[in-house]
Amino acid sequence: MIPLTVSELYDRAVLHGGDLVALSHGERRVTYGELGDQAARLVGAFSSLGIGHGDRVAFLMANCVEYVACEYAVANVGAVRVPLAVLLGNDDHVYMMTLARCSVVVYHRRFASRIAAMEPLLDMVEHFICVGGEDDELAPGHLGLEELLATNEPVHVSPSVDPEEIAGIYFTGGTTGRPKGVMLSHRAWFHTYWMETLDFAIAPREGFVFATPMTHAGGCLILPVLLRQGRCIVLDHFEPQLLLETIERERATATLLVPTMIYALLDLDSRDGYDYTSLRNILYGAAAIAPDRLKQALGVFGPILTQFFGQTEAPMALAALQREDHVIVDPRRELAVLTSAGRPTFATQIRLVDDDGVEVAPGQAGEVVARAPNMMSGYLDNPEATASAIRDGWLFTGDIARRDEEGYYTIVDRKKDMIVSGGFNIFPREVEDALFEHCAVKQAAVIGVPHEKWGEEVKAVVVLREGSTVSAQDLIDFVKAAKGSLMAPKSVDFVSEIPLTNLGKVDKKAIRASYWDGRSRNV
Known part of the structure; x- marks a missing residue:
C-alpha cells in the first residue's frame, strides 16, 4: 500500500463529502465543499505571503472550525504543522517554536496577550495570523484569518511531497526535562488514520464531538471522521453539561475523553436529565482510569467504551481495549481485563523486554517495545534521544507492562516512575x-x-x-x-x-x- 499524504487525504475527504456538513460549532455549519474552498483561499493567501514547502507553522489555538481549514491549507502548501499545547506556559512555547524554527504562528484571539508577550522573543517568525480577531483588535503587523479568506481567490495545488517528508512536529509532555519535538511523516499519519479507523470503529457519517484539544490527541481523529463523511462537532471547552447538551442536540455518536472528563460526567447530578442514547462509542485514554470508575461508566453508558494506549512517538494507539472487551463473560477475569490496555492494534507488534533487551517470560514485567508503520521519524535535532528510543526498528516506549495468557497487556507504570x-x-x-x-x-x-x-x-x-x-x-x-x-x-x-x-x-x-x-x- 502506497501511503497518501495529509493533503491528498483531505482532498479525498472533501471530494466525497460534497454538500454534507463536515464541521459544526454551535449553530454554525461548514460543508465539505465550503471547507475545501476555505482551505484553497488560505493556500492562495499563504502562497502570496511566501509560505510554502518545508516552512514550520505553529498553532496556538482553541478548538474551532478554522483550525481544520488551516491544517488542510498547511498540508496543501507542503508546510509542517507544529501544534502547541495551550496549557503550557510562554517559556515552553518560546522554546518549542525556537527549536522548530517556526516562521509562521497561527493563534486564536483568546491567546493574543500571550502572543504579545512572546513576540519579542520570536525573531524567526515572519507572520502572525490571528483567528477570530476584529481588524481593529489586531496587533501591528498581524494578519486576520477572516481577512485572508475574504481577499484571496481559491488556489488549488497538488504539492510534490514525499510520504517520508515531515508533516508535523509534536512535542512530548516534558515530564522528565525539556519537551522533545517528535517528527511525524505523512507516512506515519496515513497509517495512524488508517489504524484509528479500523481499531476505533469510526463509522460512516459519524457525529464525533471534539471536547479535548484538537491540537493534541483529539486532532488525530479529524481526518478519520472526515474520510468516513462524518461530522466534526467542535466544543471550544469542556464542561460536562455542555458536552451532554451537545450530544443530545446533535445526536452525536462518538467522542473522545480523558478519565477526568469521564469522572466529571459520572459525578454530574443532572446527568440523567439528558438524552445521550445516540452515543455508540466513547474513546478514552491518555491516563490510567480507576477500575471502579470504569465499571461505573459502563453501568451508566453501556458497553460503548474503547480504551487506547499510545504515545506521541506512535500516535494514539499501540494497543486498544475494544468495546467488546469491556463485556466481561467470566467475572474472574473482570479486573484483569478492565485494568489492561487491551491487545496490539492493527499492524502493530509488541514485545516486552528486560534492561538487556531480552524478551521476558509471560506474566513478567518488561518494557514495552513496539514496531508499527506510524512510528516517528525521530526527535527534532536530538540524534542521541532518537538512537535511544528507536533500536533495530523497534520503539522503546519507557512503559512497563505484563502480558497475560490471552494476549492482554497491562501497563504497570512508566519505567522512570x-x-x-x-x-x-x-x-x-x-x-x-x-x-x-x-x-x-x-x-x-x-x-x-x-x-x-x-x-x-x-x-x-x-x-x-x-x-x-x-x-x-x-x-x-x-x-x-x-x-x-x-x-x-x-x-x-x-x-x-x-x-x-x-x-x-x-x-x-x-x-x-x-x-x-x-x-x-x-x-
Whole structure:
C-alpha cells in the first residue's frame, strides 16, 4: 500500500463529502465543499505571503472550525504543522517554536496577550495570523484569518511531497526535562488514520464531538471522521453539561475523553436529565482510569467504551481495549481485563523486554517495545534521544507492562516512575489501582520518597471522596491485604487535589519535587 499524504487525504475527504456538513460549532455549519474552498483561499493567501514547502507553522489555538481549514491549507502548501499545547506556559512555547524554527504562528484571539508577550522573543517568525480577531483588535503587523479568506481567490495545488517528508512536529509532555519535538511523516499519519479507523470503529457519517484539544490527541481523529463523511462537532471547552447538551442536540455518536472528563460526567447530578442514547462509542485514554470508575461508566453508558494506549512517538494507539472487551463473560477475569490496555492494534507488534533487551517470560514485567508503520521519524535535532528510543526498528516506549495468557497487556507504570525499595521493584500504578478499590478514595498518586536504609519507600498521596473519612493506617492495611506488605504504602498524605499536567495526567514530577528537592539524588 502506497501511503497518501495529509493533503491528498483531505482532498479525498472533501471530494466525497460534497454538500454534507463536515464541521459544526454551535449553530454554525461548514460543508465539505465550503471547507475545501476555505482551505484553497488560505493556500492562495499563504502562497502570496511566501509560505510554502518545508516552512514550520505553529498553532496556538482553541478548538474551532478554522483550525481544520488551516491544517488542510498547511498540508496543501507542503508546510509542517507544529501544534502547541495551550496549557503550557510562554517559556515552553518560546522554546518549542525556537527549536522548530517556526516562521509562521497561527493563534486564536483568546491567546493574543500571550502572543504579545512572546513576540519579542520570536525573531524567526515572519507572520502572525490571528483567528477570530476584529481588524481593529489586531496587533501591528498581524494578519486576520477572516481577512485572508475574504481577499484571496481559491488556489488549488497538488504539492510534490514525499510520504517520508515531515508533516508535523509534536512535542512530548516534558515530564522528565525539556519537551522533545517528535517528527511525524505523512507516512506515519496515513497509517495512524488508517489504524484509528479500523481499531476505533469510526463509522460512516459519524457525529464525533471534539471536547479535548484538537491540537493534541483529539486532532488525530479529524481526518478519520472526515474520510468516513462524518461530522466534526467542535466544543471550544469542556464542561460536562455542555458536552451532554451537545450530544443530545446533535445526536452525536462518538467522542473522545480523558478519565477526568469521564469522572466529571459520572459525578454530574443532572446527568440523567439528558438524552445521550445516540452515543455508540466513547474513546478514552491518555491516563490510567480507576477500575471502579470504569465499571461505573459502563453501568451508566453501556458497553460503548474503547480504551487506547499510545504515545506521541506512535500516535494514539499501540494497543486498544475494544468495546467488546469491556463485556466481561467470566467475572474472574473482570479486573484483569478492565485494568489492561487491551491487545496490539492493527499492524502493530509488541514485545516486552528486560534492561538487556531480552524478551521476558509471560506474566513478567518488561518494557514495552513496539514496531508499527506510524512510528516517528525521530526527535527534532536530538540524534542521541532518537538512537535511544528507536533500536533495530523497534520503539522503546519507557512503559512497563505484563502480558497475560490471552494476549492482554497491562501497563504497570512508566519505567522512570518505578520505585526501587531495598532492591525490589515496585510499580506505583499497581498500588494506585489497589487504593482506588477503597470506597473512600477519589484520587490517588503513589511515588517513591527517600529512605536512608531502603533507598526509597512507598508514599501515597490521596484525595478522599466528599464526606468520606478514613485513616492513613486503614488505607495502608487495605493495600497490604490486597497486594502484600512490600506494595503497601509506608505513609499516606491527604490532600485536597492532585496536580495534573497540561495533558490531564497526574504530574508525578511536581508531587515528587516536594519530597526530593534539596537531595543530591532523585532515586
